[in-house]
Amino acid sequence: MTTATTASTAPAPGTAARGSGRPPAATRLRAGLAHGSPALLSLVALVVIVALAAAIQPGILSVTGLSLMLMSAVPLVFAAQAQMIIMSVGDIDLGIGNLVGLVTVIAATLLATNPVLGVLMLGAVLVVYALLGLIVQKRGVPSIIVTLGMSFVWLGVGLQLLPTPGGATPAWLTAIGSWRSDIVPPPLVFIALAALVGWWLTRRSRVGARMRALGSSAATLDKAGWSLTRTRVTAYVLAAVLILVSGLLLAAQTRSGDINSASNFTLTTIAAVILGGGTFSGGRALPLGTTLGAVTLGLISVLLSLVALPSSMQAGAQGVIVLAVLAGRIITERFSR
Incomplete structure (x- = not known):
């Protein structure tokens, strides 16, 4: 009798027990796939690229080989983290590439000849980014317009300081x-x-939670008593700090300055954030996925060089690979729903 009663009241397989508050196992599995699939796809793409490169050039798997292969991805990863922060509040920075180039110019000129002035110029960048966040929030000017306009300013200042690569x-x-x-x-x-x-800033700190809330539900953040203006300005300043680090690391690698050295960073960082699971609408910040996406994009050019693909075709091939990874993300997300 007891056995029959127990069997009749037991929840059906795949369903949650009444009152337990837990969703069905299948639902939890799909939610887990939806949350982790972007980073997983980027990781799979990264492993495939490294495996192909190692098959062509086995020496790549050594410490020296990996150092040479990953070196170019380091500045890109920091710049991608900056773009991720900007995109988490629902904005896009179209000036990252020229700003990273300007930082290399400052590093190769003023930081070497007049360190105080060089540091002041780098500090001025932080002030400018704070003003950009203020303008976007208070005046309602789209971020793509403000940052695109500033990209020409960065370009002009860089050309004025160093018209040709050098320093x-x-x-x-x-x-x-x-x-x-x-x-x-x-x-x-x-x-x-x-x-x-990136993980600490966006996932563990209070300001990270506010930035994501600003991108997903600004009204809720406002009702909670947090300043929307302060949150957006903070996001822009934090992003600027990471951009400065990116530029300094790029200058450290090249040991010179070039305003055009990171011209492709703008679109590449956006692609890295999207590959890593970010969205244009804001509210999401996935540092690990963004990092994997940036490294993947950085290694694609290395792989294409190893297969001796003509430079005229490398841009198109890189675009095809990126589209393939994005298609995989879309398919995975639809499956997980």
């Missing part, structure tokens, strides 16, 4: 770029640091 970075910055290790590839250390910083 020389200070010794301390050169030392960072020339750091080598026999234990772990140095680029992996910087990439992990970028992911950790």
Whole structure:
């Protein structure tokens, strides 16, 4: 009798027990796939690219080989984290590429000859970004217009300081770029640091929660008593800090300055955020996915160079690969619904 009663009241397979408050197992599985699939897809794409590169050039799997292969992705990862912060509040920064280039110019000129003036110019960038966030929030000017306009300002200042590529970075910055290790590839250390910083800023700190709330539901954030203006300005300043780091690391690698050295970063960082699971509408910040997306995009050009693909075709091939990964994300998200 007891057995029959127990059997009759037991929940059906795949359904939650009444009153338990837990969704069915299938629903939880689909939710997990939806949350983790973007980073997983980026990771799979990254592993495939590394495997193909290793098949062509086995020496890549050494510490030295991985260092050379990942070096170019380091500045891109920091810039992508900055774009992720901007996109988490529902905005887009179209000036990142030229600003990173300007930072390399400042590093190769003023930081080497007049460090005080160089530091002041880098500090001025933070002030400008705070003003950009203020204008976007208070005046309602679309971020793409404000940041696109500033991209031409960054370009003009960079050309004024250094019309042609050149200059020389200070010794301390050169030392960072020339750091080598026999234990772990140095680029992996910087990439992990970028992911950790992005994770702490957007997922663990209170300001990160407010930034995501601003992008997803500004009215709710306002009703909770938080300043929308302060939140957006903070997001812009934090993004500017990461952009400055990106530019300094790029200058450390090249040991020179070039205003056009990161011209492709603008669109590449947006693609990295989207590959990592971000959205244009805001409210999401996935540092790990963004990091994997940025490294994947950075390694695509390395792989295409190893297969000796003509430079005229590399841009098109890179676009096809990116579209393939995005298509995989769309298919996975539809399956997880």
